[in-house]
Every structure is written in C-alpha cells, then in structure tokens.
Amino acid sequence: MNVNNKSFANISMAVIRRLPKYHRYLKELLDKEIYRISSKELSRLIGFTASQIRQDLNCFGGFGQQGYGYNVEELYNEIGKILGLDKTYKLIIIGAGNLGQAIANYTSFEKSGFELLALFDINPKLIGMKIRDIPFRDVDELEQFTLDNHVDIAVVCTPKEFAQGIVDKLNEKNVKGIWNFAPTDLKVPKDIIVENVHLSESLFTLSYLLNEREIENNKQE
Amino acid sequence: MNVNNKSFANISMAVIRRLPKYHRYLKELLDKEIYRISSKELSRLIGFTASQIRQDLNCFGGFGQQGYGYNVEELYNEIGKILGLDKTYKLIIIGAGNLGQAIANYTSFEKSGFELLALFDINPKLIGMKIRDIPFRDVDELEQFTLDNHVDIAVVCTPKEFAQGIVDKLNEKNVKGIWNFAPTDLKVPKDIIVENVHLSESLFTLSYLLNEREIENNKQE
C-alpha cells in the first residue's frame, strides 16, 4: 500500500507539490532515452538543488544507488505510484462551459487514469450532447448520480455563486475529492479533499510581479 | 509608485501569493456591507492566523488602527494597488482552444483591468471570428503583432510541444509577462516574468492526497 513500508502521512505539502514536477521531468528524460541520472544533473534540469532532490526522494525510500545515481525508469514509475497514478479515478465535471469542456478534452488526463463519467450543466442546449462519448447531463440529476455512482473527483467549473450549493449536493460517501476551479473557498465535510485552482489569484500574482519589476526598473533610471 | 515609500522588492513569494486571497475576502466583506474588521475576525474567515495577517499587511504599510482594526474598503483598495489592479494590462491569448476561449470569456478579468487584444491560433476555421468583439488571428501574425503592439501579458494555451517555439517568437521588449498554461517550463529572457498554471500538477497532487487519505483509512481498520 505504501512504498518501503514508510507511511506517507508526514510528508510536507512543499515536498508533495514538487512530486508532479519530478514525474514530468523524468518522463521527458525517458522520452529522450536517458535511463540514468544523478541528483546533480537533475538539479540542473529541474532547478531544485541536488540536496533537495535527494531529501525529497528519500522521504519515500532509497531509490538511488551510491556512485551511480537514479534509474530514470524506476524512479518515474515509483513516483507515479506515490502520486497514485497506478490507480484509476472516476471524474465528473460540474459546469460544462468552456473551462469544463477544455478539461473534458484533455486526453492526457485520461491516459494517466482519470476517467470522465459525465459533464453536468444547467444549459438545456448541452444536455444530451457528448464529448468523446461522454454525455452531458442535467445538473438536476447530479445529486442522484452521486448517490448511485462512486466518484473519486468532482471537478467544479461553475460560476462562484453556484459552487457551494452544488458541492453541498454531492454525496459525501461517494465523492472523495473536489478539484475546484470556482474562485471561492468551499466548505466540505472533513473526509472530502479539495484542491483549488484559483486562476484569478495566479493572474493577480503575475500582475503584482510585473508591477514590482516596473518599480525596480524605475529605480535604476 | 509604491505604498508608504516601502519598496516591494524584498517581499517573499509566500506573502505575495496570499495577497489575492485577502483581496478576494475583503471584496466579499464589502459586498456584505461590512466596513470594519480585526485581524482576529479576518483570521476566522480566511484561515490564516491573526498574527500572520498583521505581519503580511505590515510588509506594505500600517493600514490598521490600534483598538479598531482595519477599514475594509481602504484595505481592499490598498491591496488592489499593491497587486497592480489599479493599472490596466494588455493581454493576448495564444492557442484559442477551449481553454484559451474560456479565459477570453472571463469578463471578471476585464473588470479588473485585463484587456484582451486578440486570440491567436493555427486553426483556419477560427481566424476571422470574434469573441466579445475580440478577433481571432492567425498565429503567423503573432511575431509581427508583438513587434507593433505593447503586450503586458501573453497567455500561453497551446499544446506543450508548441509552447516554447511560440514564446521564442514574442518580442522581448513588448511582452512583459507570460501566463503559461502549457504543461512545460518555459525558457525566457530574464526580463520576462512567467507565472505557471500547471493543471496536471494540481490534479496529481489531488491524486496523491486522495491516496494518502486512503492509506490512513486502511490503517485504522
């Protein structure tokens, strides 16, 4: 259930959020047919310090070999397992506007084991249509759907006004996680995990950084 | 150019990334016609400690008043200024698939001063069409466009294979920042600021957390 009998529970979020990046870079190495890498080389690629890379990986087990480095394929697979990408997940998308549809069209998620069951929307024009064989359903059916079906991840792409109301209708026992794109913080039962993608927070951060740079440039003049 | 003559340059990214969240919660308070708040009350709402809130805000100046708290409207406006939301920004979207179009349709960004000039795509079916009066243009025109026009933010929504090539064509002098949705790390001249939204990293983090919870639950059995 876990790697090398180590529990995952004490891993800090800082480490966890670096794992997908390791995974991505290791995939790129594999695609380039590079099968061996040292923490030092990986550091140069990915931008973390070699020390941090070794620390991070050692949270989950000793994947490397002294004097040699890491086997890229093995490390890629192990990190995949740590991320749970060896499992499959049932998804539903709630709010099938452009953003919901964009996510529905990402076949790369499907390749990683994220299987989309349905898209829910209030727009009657959409109901009955399909994206890649996945049906659009009426949001009125949502409550019953999560009573009848196990859903690992509900992807919330509704306007912020509706997000909380929608989430309250999800069956707590059948829905394990929420991937939230609505610009609001959702209140959920403690067993449901929420991962937020707050686009405006990202854009405003960029705006801040552009402004900070501006200030610096003006100083130098 | 900066608030209270303090430079912004030494503010940590941890603080910066919390600013948009303060901004959002203060807006909600204003909408509820709450005009005064203490760090303690704000802490209960937003989930940061009162101490952290006071520390964060003091990076930029003393916005509060002892014994009273903070004036919500004033604080909202000041944080808006700090984030650069009192300015306007010219945007272009590169890659006008579902995701690019989703962003183009977010009128809330426009309300915050982010003005979309054009969407660029390779799909000939799109070229010449419009979203909210904003034209789709051929990506072949991109290079010339950024030579002729000042662009504050280029939003990259292309598949990852094309992202770096596209970015290399942007005129360094006229493009200040990149909001990158392509699942890759872009190499850019040092004057250009990149803010990444890596959706798959977010989804994989959620996957990890679901899995971690699973492990914990199994232990307790």
Add this chain to the structure above:
DNA sequence: TAGATTGTTAATCGATTAACAATC
C-alpha cells in the same frame, strides 16, 4: 479612561542547504 487591537520584536517551527560517511 478602559478595552481593544494593531505594529513589531522575539521565539519557535519547519524547510532548505551543506557536509560527509557509507557504499556502489
């Protein structure tokens, strides 16, 4: 004035980096 709450310094906590013995 008395109570409340900030601004700010000091203490603590956690994350990152450095160093090096272990070992392939």
Add this chain to the structure above:
DNA sequence: TAGATTGTTAATCGATTAACAATC
C-alpha cells in the same frame, strides 16, 4: 581499487507564531 554519488545528519535559513508595548 578509485571515483562518484547517494542517504542522512547537522547547520542554516526563512517563515510562522507568540507576545506585548504602543496607541487608538
């Protein structure tokens, strides 16, 4: 074996929290 590089401990750095004097 000698060289390379990990795994891991210790040192450093930075961020968060606690505490409290200042003051509205």
